[in-house]
Amino acid sequence: MTTKTTPASVPVFKLYGEEQAWPTPDLLHCESIPARSRLHHWEIQPHRHADLFQLLYVQRGPALIEIEGQLREVREATIQVTPPLCVHGFRFSENTEGYVLSLGAPLVAQLEEQLGPLRVLTAPGCYPVGRDHRHLNTLFATLQREYDASQPSRDLMLHSLVNVLMVWISRRGQENLPPANRDERYGQYLSHFIRLVEAHYREHLTVETFAHRLGLSSVYLNNLCRRLTGQTALQIIHQRLLLEAKRNLVYTTMTISQLSDHLGFSDPAYFSRFFRRLTGISPQAFRQAAEQRSR
Structure with a gap:
């Protein structure tokens, strides 16, 4: 999957393949894995984002995830955290299902005002979902539905759902940390x-x-x-x-x-x-x- 680019740097995109302005007025973007990957023959070449945190939820694999040149094969339900400037790429099969949630840095700053420092977002992390797959399936499906619709209090609903997701990821990220x-x-x-x-x-x-x-x-x-x-x-x-x-x-x-x-x-x-x-x-x-x- 590794590909040489121009001498300047690894490509920096807003969303993959998009160098223009952020496509919506929201501070987040939610789409299914097939929606974008199908356009690129199910392979997302290595790239990075200057100011976006991304959460890749693989509901059903297989998927090959490349983070900073390291490859990891995913066959179970998993959430991959990718912080800004982290070089990442993906290779999916045509039956891969899941979502990609992109969070703007200002939104993460707002979340940290409510939840405290989200250290789990500062480094790449891969978190198997385990028994929580039904809960997260519902959470992401609701996020996608709210994102695509224009219901009253849409922003409040989206932020509330992302808050729930951040709590889940933070808990998983702290499971292996020592008390200090x-x-x-x-x-x-x-x-x-x-x-x-x-x-x-x-x-x-x-x-x-x-x-x-x-x-x-x-x-x-x-x-x-x-x-x-x-x-x-x-x-x-x-x-x-x-x-x-x-x-x-x-x-x-x-x-x-x-x-x-x-x-x-x-x-x-x-x-x-x-x-x-x-x-x-x-x-x-x-x-x-x-x-x-x-x-």
Whole structure:
């Protein structure tokens, strides 16, 4: 499923294949899997969204899900969470059934005002539905029906249904978390830090600068990151840089020099040393290995 794109970047769409403005005045979009996939021969090539959170509900498979170059085959009812800027693609069979729910970032911000930080939406996650499949079938079918209709209090109904869905996903996302990760205050600091990293990782800011912007000391920020993620603040920053480097090595034809400049490194040799230190191989070797896997 892996496909090379232009040297600039992985394609960024509103909805898949659509570069124009958001197609509706709503802050969400709901459609069935067949509605869009049928138009693309049941294969959605790797792409990403700048400001959309997407929930893919596979009611009945099979489906092949690609997230950041990793493939996963789904044969049971499953919800796949895809945050903004996450490279993803799908391959469905003609009898695959389900829904794709896209949420605009402003809507997610509104939901967080009601529900608290939705950390389950900040990273890709695949959640088997299990015994809740009838409940979720009804929930998504109702969402689709309300979205397509123009009934009184439509916005209120849609937001209420999405709230219910967010509670379900958040509960599933927390099932395997240790108790310490559920501390809301620490979680808010971590979420804010990750948002800052996402916005500024190409600038190579120091941990002290990030901590200052959070109103924390660098020692406190490092301790918080270790407690909640098992990594230091600097490791989180470096992992974000590494992730973007891997994305572009796999999905674009940028040269090593172009990629080094794109990621804010002072020279390609420094970038190559950084990449080798974190992965054990050179950027070029990583790209060659990815090409061999895709073949």
